[in-house]
Amino acid sequence: MSNEEGYVTADGRKIGGTLMEMKNITLRFGGVKAITDISFDIKEGEIRAIIGPNGAGKSSMLNVISGFYVPQEGEVWFKGAKRPQMRPYQVAQQGIARTFQNIALFEGMSVLDNVMTGRLNYMKSNILHQAMWKGKAEKEEVENREAVEKIIDFLEIQSIRKTPVARLPYGLKKRVELARALAAEPMLLLLDEPMAGMNVEEKEDMSRFILDVNDEFGTTIALIEHDMGVVMDLSDRVVVMDYGKKIGDGTPDEVRSNQDVIDAYLGVSHD
C-alpha cells in the first residue's frame, strides 16, 4: 500500500512523500541495547504510531528523532537530507516539536506564556529592537499572539489562558503541552504517550484533537502509545517494537494480523 511517493489512506486522505527516514538505528546505554537496527519512514501528512509493550524502546526512538539521544549507529534523514548530529534545541529549530511522557511544562508560567514559548523561533527581531519595543518587535509580538490565540481556541483552552500551569489537572496539562508544541507550527509533531494516565473521556478528547490537528493543519504526527485500541483507530501506519527490535510495520489491519505482534502483546516465551 505504501510506496516512495506517498499513498491514499482508507478514508481518502492523500499522503505525501517521505518526510523523515530512520536508517538502521542502534542505540546502546553502556552494554544494554535499547534499540537494535531499526529502520522506518514517516511520510508527509500521515499519523504514524510507534507501539510496543513497556520497555520496548519506543520512548528511546522518539528521543533519537528529537535529538535528546544520539544513536551509536544509523542515520537520520529529514526532508531528503542526512541530518548531522544535532542538539535538541537545533532539532526543534528545524521544525520538529514534541511533548513528553511525564509532561514538561513551565509550571510557574501561565498557560498563555507556556504556549507563547512555542513561538520563540518565530521571533527574529534582535535584542535592541526588543529593548525599544518598537516597529518590528511590536509587530512580531502581535502576530505571534494571534497565532497562539488561534491554537488556544482550537484546543478549547480559552477559559484557562491566564491560569498558572501548576494548578491545572493532569488531562489539561497534557493539552497545554500539545498546544505549546503546535504553536511552533512544526513540520513533524512527536507525541510521547499523549493518552497515558487519562480516563476514557479525556482519551476521546485527545484522540479527537490529534485527528483535528492532522486534518486542519496537515501536520505530520508520530506518536507513541502502548494502548493498542486507541492507536489502531488513530493512525495510518504503525511500527511495532518489542525488546528494541522492529517486529511489525504497516497499516493497523496488517499489524493486527501479524503473528509476531500478537505474540508480543499476548505474551509467548521468547526462547
Next chain:
Amino acid sequence: MPTQLLFGTEVLLNGLMAGVLYALVALGFVLIYKASGIFNYAQGVMALFAALTLVGFMDGQVPFSHLINAVLGTDIHHFGWHINGFVSIILTMGMMIVLAYCVQRFVFRHLIGQEPIILFMATIGLAYFMEGFGDLMWGSDIKKLDVGLPQGGSFWIEENTQWLGFGNENFFGFFIDKLDIVATVIAAILVIVLVLFSQYTKQGRAMRAVADDHQAALSVGVSLNFIWVMVWSVAGFVALVAGIMWGAKSGVQFSLSLIALKALPVLMLGGFTSIPGAIVGGLIIGVGEKLFEFTVGPLVGGATENWFAYVLALLFLVFRPQGLFGEKIIERV
C-alpha cells in the same frame, strides 16, 4: 515638631536609601537564582571586580602590572591616559560579558544536571578565584571611584524641608546624600528594565523557560548555553551598577565583596525568586537596622547594625521560610 520625631524621620529616610543599595546587590542574586537555580555566592565579588575594572580603565592602569614588573623587571603602572567615565562603563560591561562567557564555558557547562549544592560550591570557588584574579589584575590598594556622580548632602532638600521643624531650632532640614538619591533612581530604572525584559522580550521568555524546565526549554528550541551566558551577563551588569554605587560611596576596596553577606538576609526576607521581593526586602532591612540602632541601640550599647538584619532573617526563616514574595512551597504527596 519634637526633635526626636524629626531625627527618627531622617533616620528612616536614610534607612530607605541604604536599603536601595542592599537591594541592588540582592537583585543580582535573584536574577541568577531565578534563571538557573544557582545561588551565586560570587555576586558580591562580581560587584567588586566590576568596580576594580572600571577604575582600572578610567585611570589607564596597566592590568597585571605587578606580575609584568616582577617578571620583566620593568616599572610600569599606568598607560598614561585617562578614559572618560561613560566609555569606561561600556568597556567594563564588555569585560563582564567576557567573564560571563568564561564562567559558563569553563565552569557551569561541565556541571549541568549536578546537585544544587555542587553548583553552590562552584560559585564559592568562583568568588575566591575572582577576588584573587582582581587583585592580580588591578592591585589591592583602595581606589577612589569618581564617575561624576553627585556627592554630599543635598542643600536643596535641607532648605526645603526646614519648615517641617515648625520653629524647632535644633532642626535644619533633612540631610540626604545626593548619591543615595541617584542610586534610588537608578535602582528603580534598573528594576523596571529587568521586569520588562523578562516579561516581554523573546530572550526574557526564553530565560524564564530555562529556569523552569531544562528539557521543555530544549524542546521549544532554546539553547541552554546561550541563555546561561546571557543570565550571567545580566548579573554582571547588575553587579557593575552595584559596584559603581558602593564604590562611589565608600571607595573601591576588597571589603566590598562582603556586602554580599548583607544581601543574604535581604533575600531571606524578600524571597529568593522575587525581584520585587529583593527591593522590598532591601528597604525593610535598611530601614529596620537604622531605626533599630536609633531606638534600641543606645539601650544596649550600640552596634546593632551588625546583627539586626540576621536576627530578622532568622525570624523569617522560622515563620515564613519562603520570604515575603517567594513562591509558596507546596509539596504534593
